[in-house]
Amino acid sequence: MSMLSRREWLRTTGLGVGAGVALPGLLPASQMAHAMGGGVSYADMLRQMERDVTTARAAAGPIRLMYNENPFGMSPKAKDALMGHWAEHTWYVPPIRQEVAATFAKHVGVPVENVLVTQGSSEVLSILALAYNMDGGEIVAPWPTFEDLPRWGDTLKMRVHRVPLDHNLDHDLYQMDAKIGGATKLVFVCNPNNPTSNLNDDKALRDFVGTASKRALVVVDEAYIDFVDTPGHKSMVDLVLKGENVVVSRTASKLHGLAGLRVGFAIARADIVRKLQQYVTGDPNVFGLHAANASLQDTEYQTFAKAKNREGRTLLLDTLAKLGKKAAPSQTNFVFFQAGKPVEAMQGYFRSKGYLIGRAFPPYTDWCRVSVGTPEEMKGFCEVLPGAWG
Numbered sequence: 001m002s003m004l005s006r007r008e009w010l011r012t013t014g015l016g017v018g019a020g021v022a023l024p025g026l027l028p029a030s031q032m033a034h035a036m037g038g039g040v041s042y043a044d045m046l047r048q049m050e051r052d053v054t055t056a057r058a059a060a061g062p063i064r065l066m067y068n069e070n071p072f073g074m075s076p077k078a079k080d081a082l083m084g085h086w087a088e089h090t091w092y093v094p095p096i097r098q099e100v101a102a103t104f105a106k107h108v109g110v111p112v113e114n115v116l117v118t119q120g121s122s123e124v125l126s127i128l129a130l131a132y133n134m135d136g137g138e139i140v141a142p143w144p145t146f147e148d149l150p151r152w153g154d155t156l157k158m159r160v161h162r163v164p165l166d167h168n169l170d171h172d173l174y175q176m177d178a179k180i181g182g183a184t185k186l187v188f189v190c191n192p193n194n195p196t197s198n199l200n201d202d203k204a205l206r207d208f209v210g211t212a213s214k215r216a217l218v219v220v221d222e223a224y225i226d227f228v229d230t231p232g233h234k235s236m237v238d239l240v241l242k243g244e245n246v247v248v249s250r251t252a253s254k255l256h257g258l259a260g261l262r263v264g265f266a267i268a269r270a271d272i273v274r275k276l277q278q279y280v281t282g283d284p285n286v287f288g289l290h291a292a293n294a295s296l297q298d299t300e301y302q303t304f305a306k307a308k309n310r311e312g313r314t315l316l317l318d319t320l321a322k323l324g325k326k327a328a329p330s331q332t333n334f335v336f337f338q339a340g341k342p343v344e345a346m347q348g349y350f351r352s353k354g355y356l357i358g359r360a361f362p363p364y365t366d367w368c369r370v371s372v373g374t375p376e377e378m379k380g381f382c383e384v385l386p387g388a389w390g
């Protein structure tokens with residue numbers, strides 16, 4: 001097979017849904033077991049997947065380290081679930097919608113009435129903006145952060161207070177608190193934060209959310225919580241269970257590798273869930289729901305993906321430290337470091353070496369955001385890294 005047609009073939013077969021795929025690690029678990037000759041454990045399959053995903057991504061073109069995607073894609077068991085329900089693509093209101101809400105509720109330890117399943121967690125943010133700001137409300141958010149909620153505020157012609165991060169790249173809770181006023185409808189916090197990758201101080205943030213939620217609805221974006229290693233770190237879900245004015249958003253896009261299938265979750269008081277339900281723009285797709293349902297129960301895959309992320313992240317952070325570069329203490333699947341050169345120049349350098357990295361996040365225009373790829377990819381990335389300053 002010529003290089004081009006091999007590349008095209010790998011691209012179109014994607015991560016293992018085609019028949020006769022030469023890379024068994026890209027297949028659903030049941031087919032992978034067969035292709036690997038039987039008698040293999042799931043751990044063996046995940047190792048095979050790691051090798052084959054790295055091969056497939058290298059052949060598919062520049063390596064994507066720009067959108068904080070899971071390089072391994074969905075779990076092999078999630079692929080089985082998706083393929084096993086192929087016929088449901090013709091259905092409205094598939095029962096899996098209720099099922100995945102129940103699975104997620106169990107996963108986070110809340111009653112199912114506190115869960116809303118959405119089209120990615122971006123939809124949680126868009127419907128919050130619609131539901132709470134139609135009558136001229138204000139939003140308070142750190143800056144920079146994941147931009148969807150502030151952007152929706154702009155679109156809806158709301159006043160959005162973007163409060164600069166402090167010198168540690170933490171939310172400036174004092175300044176955020178000062179911006180909360182009578183017109184504030186939503187307060188946004190993102191922990192760990194994107195693009196900075198770091199966790200805020202647990203106690204300080206929890207105290208802030210507790211007091212702010214007496215004055216406005218507080219949105220806690222926990223898209224990256226699955227990657228956090230800090231011992232004792234706790235989600236804010238318990239505040240929902242206490243009946244506080246708090247919405248926690250989660251996603252199947254990151255650890256579960258389902259970004260393209262669009263599944264997210266809101267966790268909130270039942271009355272807030274009912275209110276948000278009125279603003280959803282459609283149903284999540286049936287394949288995403290089946291894949292998410294299986295992935296949430298596939299703890300072995302979750303442990304694998306988290307461990308591989310930690311391996312790649314540590315490698316990159318250690319290499320940056322050796323080069324004397326300042327980096328935020330990442331608790332996510334990406335690293336944010338100070339290049340001391342414009343991001344565009346760094347993007348150009350890495351593109352020439354076969355890697356795509358994140359965009360600029362003003363005012364941090366000399367900081368780079370690099371998503372964590374497979375450990376093998378991160379080795380390659382670290383080899384070319386010093387050349388960025390050469």
Ligand SMILES: Cc1ncc(COP(=O)(O)O)c(C=O)c1O
Pocket residue numbers: 067068119120121122123146190193194221223224250251252253259262263264
């Ligand atoms: C902090 C944060 N929240 C939410 C999202 C949206 O993710 P999705 O809509 O895929 O769930 C992202 C995506 O990168 C993110 O970084």
